[in-house]
Amino acid sequence: SQTIHQWPATLVQPVGSPLSLECTVEGTSNPNLYWYRQAAGRGLQLLFYSVGIGQISSEVPQNLSASRPQDRQFILSSKKLLLSDSGFYLCAWTGLAGSLTGELFFGEGSRLTVL
């Protein structure tokens, strides 16, 4: 069966420090991968998506970047964090069947607090 993991689960970082959140998917190949952010009191905002290795599309201009160095690995990064980067970050994937029906499978989430 397929599983998705992301880490760390919780992170407290000072303003101006770097960030790296990792997400891996197991049990499938060539998934579409997504990073969403959920800010306090707000809905889910799609940040990045990837349909293959090295292929990254950004939905909104921001202080963050994403990379996909391997088929089932998706990394969210920042060189210098801002206070506004605080939030709950969710990685998600969908396979070919999911792409047709639209179902996304989410990781457990990473809560980032920037102080």
Next chain:
Amino acid sequence: GNSVTQMEGPVTLSEEAFLTINCTYTATGYPSLFWYVQYPGEGLQLLLKATKADDKGSNKGFEATYRKETTSFHLEKGSVQVSDSAVYFCALTLRGSTLGRLYFGRGTQLTVWP
């Protein structure tokens, strides 16, 4: 464009009360519709889905019917439990989209008291 509008919370109910969370959508194509649930401190889980008009999705006592004429996908449950306390997200995707991109509503916080 594509968007989802759902009723704002928070919604507070007593155990065994009837629940309705309204959701309406706009879509440039033919959407599939979803309800996701997020329990405290966790990621999102698919609760139910419907892929064509008049389909009814159901799971764990929750139901939602895809109404094309009113562009709606309201979530209902006849008798809520304390364990149903969570944030509920309505979402859509365009059928056939290879990107698999979901458009989410802002979420509705549900709290059920014993």
